[in-house]
Amino acid sequence: MGRVKEATTLDLFITETQATQGDVSGTEVETRRQGAGLLFAADGGEAWDATALGGPTVRCYLGDNEDRWYMWYHGRRSGGTHPEELSSGNIGVATSTDGVTWKRGSGAVETVRGSGETSLGKGTDVGTVITTNEDWWTFDTCHLGVSDVQILSNSNMRASGGVYWMFYYGGDFAETEVTVGNDTAKVEGLCTRVGLALSQDGVNWARIEGDHHSGALLDIGSEGEWDSMSMAAPQVITHRPGDMRMYYHGTSSITQPTSIGICTSEDGFRWKRTGKVLEAGAPGSFDASGLSNPNVVRLTTSEGGGYRMFYEALDEDGVRSIGAATSKDGLSWKKVDGPVFSPSEEDGAWDSKGVGSPCLVPMAEGKYRLYYAGASSADSAFTGIGLARTSGSDAFSFDRWSPKTE
Secondary structure (H helix, E strand, O other): OOOOEEOOHHHHHHHHHHHHHOOOHHHHHHHHHHOOOEEEEOOOOOOOOOOEEEEEEEEEEEOOOOEEEEEEEEEEOOOOOOOOOOOOEEEEEEEEOOOOOEEOOOOEOOOOOOOOOOHHHHOOOOEEEEOOOOOOOOOOOOEEEEEEEEEEOOOOOOOOOOEEEEEEEEEOOOEEEEEEOOEEEEEEOOOEEEEEEEEOOOOOEEEEOOOOOOOOOOOOOOOOOOOOOEEEEEEEEEEEOOEEEEEEEEEOOOOOOEEEEEEEEOOOOOOEEEEEEEOOOOOOOOOOOEEEEEEEEEOOHHHOOOEEEEEEEEOOOOOEEEEEEEEOOOOOOEEOOOOOEOOOOOOOOOOOOEEEEEEEEEOHHHOEEEEEEEEOOOOOOOOEEEEEEEEOOEEEEEEEOOHHHO
């Protein structure tokens, strides 16, 4: 297998410059037609992500011959028994040479074999990489969502280099009784748990059976606890060796606001729930109805150290935006006032009714790319994935990407 490593900030400065100056005409047509920021969208056809998609998890890696951008994300076709407002379904991968123009697959990934080159080097493996589990007793038989992929090493595994770790979540077909007003219904897929899969190449994945009897890494909270119905969207930060922290969102009921919590682990396999770190805001605020899909960035010394968290916020009218919080130790957090990224004000834009699932990629000189999901209809699943970039020196101000501004 060829040399592969995650790109550094300096490496990404070169990539950013190439993306700015390069040929993006193919993407330009689609973006100008459907609104600024859009990279790709569900097309309503027969592909695995034809109806909804979300959870962009973007990484840039350096190979022997060329740099490669990879995006793992989840999507679904029409149908399914879990709620239609969820974009989770199966997990797939898209590839790019600049992080702007992406190649997607319509079905199961086709791996390059026997060519003498790794699949990562070829960059042609696109499509679904993990689908719902066929083992009836597992936690992820109904739908899957991805939220974190990293290259990590572990003393318990033998490998010539780092191994890809995917932290994901899934729901099963167990029915949850939901009561809204005078109406009661039984809904499948609402109870979600957190899982782990490992890979040597980022394309071929093996699920790791966790400590819970369903195969999940750990169980949801007990009855009466804040996350007793669901745990979802895990993202892991290694604070120091032997101190791994998983941020996730959870809730005890569909009628209760989601909150963000933390689990801790020494090795990444065995986890302990610690408690909530961020809760819904006051009535009338942009995150009054819940926080979800946390994305935590560890700051460099030149940036002042500490952490920033970006999260999906929900207000009382059902509008989704992106909020932020800061922390010195990753445990105690202070919210930034108001949303840092809001739905487009352009009438009919692809992301005019909601934005969320933030994924921050650090670039040069303290800049960041913000990959996110968007929706054009209220109370619907996300149907597109877009890109914004930090504006000026303000780390909490973003402008939507567009060829017009390159």
